[in-house]
Every structure is written in C-alpha cells, then in structure tokens.
Amino acid sequence: MQGIQYIDRKTGALCEERPPAEKYIRFLYQSPLGKLPLELLVRRKFLSAWYGRRMDKEKSAKKIADFVAAYNIDMSEALRSVEEFENFNAFFCRKLHPSARPIGEGLVSPADGKLLAFEHIDELRAFFVKGQAFNLKRFLGDEALAERYAKGSLLIIRLAPHDYHRYHFPYAGQAEEAQQIMGRYYSVSPYALARNFVKVFCENKRAYSILKTADRGDILLAPVGATMVGSIHFSYPPNAQLEKGQEMGYFAFGGSTVVMLLEPGQFELSADLLENSRRGMETAVRMGEQIGK
Numbered sequence: 001m002q003g004i005q006y007i008d009r010k011t012g013a014l015c016e017e018r019p020p021a022e023k024y025i026r027f028l029y030q031s032p033l034g035k036l037p038l039e040l041l042v043r044r045k046f047l048s049a050w051y052g053r054r055m056d057k058e059k060s061a062k063k064i065a066d067f068v069a070a071y072n073i074d075m076s077e078a079l080r081s082v083e084e085f086e087n088f089n090a091f092f093c094r095k096l097h098p099s100a101r102p103i104g105e106g107l108v109s110p111a112d113g114k115l116l117a118f119e120h121i122d123e124l125r126a127f128f129v130k131g132q133a134f135n136l137k138r139f140l141g142d143e144a145l146a147e148r149y150a151k152g153s154l155l156i157i158r159l160a161p162h163d164y165h166r167y168h169f170p171y172a173g174q175a176e177e178a179q180q181i182m183g184r185y186y187s188v189s190p191y192a193l194a195r196n197f198v199k200v201f202c203e204n205k206r207a208y209s210i211l212k213t214a215d216r217g218d219i220l221l222a223p224v225g226a227t228m229v230g231s232i233h234f235s236y237p238p239n240a241q242l243e244k245g246q247e248m249g250y251f252a253f254g255g256s257t258v259v260m261l262l263e264p265g266q267f268e269l270s271a272d273l274l275e276n277s278r279r280g281m282e283t284a285v286r287m288g289e290q291i292g293k
Contacts, residue, residue: 006114006282009272015284017114017160055253060088067091071162093165093233093250101164103245107267107292110221110248111167111258113157114282117273117291121154121261139222139259140208141181149220153262153269155291158282159251166250167223167258168287169242173213175221177238178249180207206259207232209248217263223249224257232256245288267292 004017054060064082068075075082077100085091101112109115121136136146159165169175208222223232234249236242269292276283285291 006284007276009283009285009289055089055092056087058087061085061091063088064091067162073162077164089253092161092253095166096164101245101286101288103288104290105293106290107216107262107269108170108244109157109285109287109289109291110170110260111157111159112164112286113159113258113284115158115273115285115291116156116277116282117269118154118277119269119274120151121149122151136261139206140220145220149261149263151264153264153267155260155262155269157258157260157285159256159258161253164287165256166287167221167248169211169221169236169244169246169248170260170291171211171213171216171219172244173211173219173242174239175209175211175236175242175248178207178209178234181205205232207234209234209238211242217266219263220261221248222259222261223251224259225251262292 006015006017007013008015064085067073067088068082077096078094079097080094082091085094136149137143140146205225206222208220211219211221213219225232231252232249233252236246236248270290273283273285273291
C-alpha cells in the first residue's frame with residue numbers, strides 16, 4: 001500500500017509518510033462502504049470529544065513511549081521527558097526548548113508540517129487538488145473578508161499526529177481576538193484531502209485571527225480542527241504587540257492544519273515551495289523556517 005509522498009526541503013528527496021490508522025482512514029474516505037460510518041459517526045463532535053477525554057486520562061500516558069518509538073520523535077527537543085507527561089494529550093501538545101526551532105528571516109512557517117503554497121488564490125483551479133478551487137467565502141463564513149484576500153496568497157500547513165502541535169505567529173504584529181467558525185470534524189489526512197478537499201476545509205471546525213503588521217499588511221491565520229481533535233486552543237494576548245515566533249496556540253489530540261492568507265503583493269513566497277505545490281507535492285517545513293521574504 002503506497003504512502004503519501006512529500007518533499008524533504010533540506011535534501012530535496014522524495015519521502016513517504018504513512019499516517020497512523022492508515023487502513024482505517026483509507027476505508028472511510030476511499031471506499032463506498034466507508035461513507036456510511038463517516039457520515040454517521042466520524043464527523044460527529046461527540047466522537048472527537050469522547051476520544052479527547054480518553055487522551056486526558058492518566059492511563060493514556062502508557063501510549064506515549066510506543067508512539068515516540070514508532071515515529072522516531074526527537075524528545076531531546078521537548079521541555080519534559082516521556083516519563084514526566086501525565087497523559088497523552090499533555091505529550092501531544094508538548095512545548096519545545098526555544099533553541100529547537102530557530103526563527104528565520106522574513107515570513108516564517110507558523111507550524112511544523114507539510115506545506116502547500118499558492119501565490120495567487122484566484123488561480124488555484126488551474127492546478128489544485130482534484131481540480132477543486134479553495135472557496136474562501138465558505139471557509140471564512142464572511143464574504144467581505146473573503147474578497148479582501150481573494151487575490152492574495154494561500155499557505156496550508158498540514159500537521160501529522162506525530163508533529164509538534166503548537167502553532168506560532170509567522171511575523172511580528174498585533175493579533176485580534178480569535179473568531180470561531182463552528183463545523184464538523186473531518187480528518188485532515190492526505191487521503192481525506194485528496195477526495196474531500198473542499199469539505200474538509202470548509203466544513204471542519206475552525207477559527208481565525210488577523211495579525212496586523214507594521215509593514216506587510218494583515219495576515220490571516222486559521223487553525224482547523226480534525227477528527228479526534230476536541231478543540232482548538234489559543235494562548236496569545238489579543239491586541240498586544242507580538243514577536244515573530246511567539247506562540248499563538250495549540251491543538252489537542254489528532255491531526256490538524258493551519259491555513260494562512262496573505263494580502264496581495266505583501267510577501268514573495270519561497271520559489272521551491274511554489275514549484276513543489278505546482279507539481280501537487282507538499283514540502284516538509286518546521287516552525288520558524290523562512291517561507292517568504
């Protein structure tokens with residue numbers, strides 16, 4: 001069974017990712033027989049809430065060591081050791097040493113994950129996944145706001161369950177209080193995205209905050225929840241001056257995504273990210289890594 005291919009940015013090598021519960025996710029999103037349980041159960045909030053509560057229980061800490069070993073997670077980056085986490089959720093949203101994610105020049109990635117970058121949102125239909133255009137109006141639930149970014153740039157950072165699950169500000173500025181957009185809980189697995197791209201991003205639970213910068217316009221940052229994610233957490237002080245790389249928030253257990261919208265002409269996105277995305281390939285990035293100038 002073929003995994004999901006992506007580009008290692010440092011080496012340029014083609015790599016393969018196999019998500020946890022791969023066979024289960026393939027069944028739900030690629031098999032006609034999987035559609036019934038998907039619609040009746042997986043997208044429902046109660047399942048995510050139930051599983052999220054399980055990951056808060058003390059006995060869930062027993063899963064951590066095996067998870068770390070299975071996905072070769074570098075725990076030397078974390079502030080706490082495996083034995084110190086009280087439950088799996090505490091491990092999942094673990095904090096890292098500041099030196100583990102140096103903050104680069106220009107525009108930086110807000111999170112660890114696999115990134116897709118598009119310079120012009122209004123041209124997405126020409127090369128995007130399964131020919132589906134990204135629908136800003138449906139995603140934001142705000143026609144005026146969608147129009148504001150309609151000719152701007154779009155970046156999508158998909159976090160796998162074994163990634164670092166805190167997200168940060170990609171540039172300095174002042175961020176407004178987050179606005180919640182209620183939705184369901186579809187998986188953000190690559191298998192789900194390939195088949196249900198518009199549904200995953202425009203119907204999942206999500207929120208957004210607008211970061212007002214001094215010299216590069218307003219950056220919209222939108223964390224998107226997913227199957228088995230009980231909630232999206234914000235940890236920044238609204239309307240205060242924020243440094244580039246400062247923590248914005250974190251996800252509870254599950255795979256998740258951060259969507260970033262840039263106003264037209266404010267940033268020049270990195271050429272390698274744009275080229276890989278034109279080819280339909282995600283690029284592995286880390287929080288703090290330069291993605292534009």
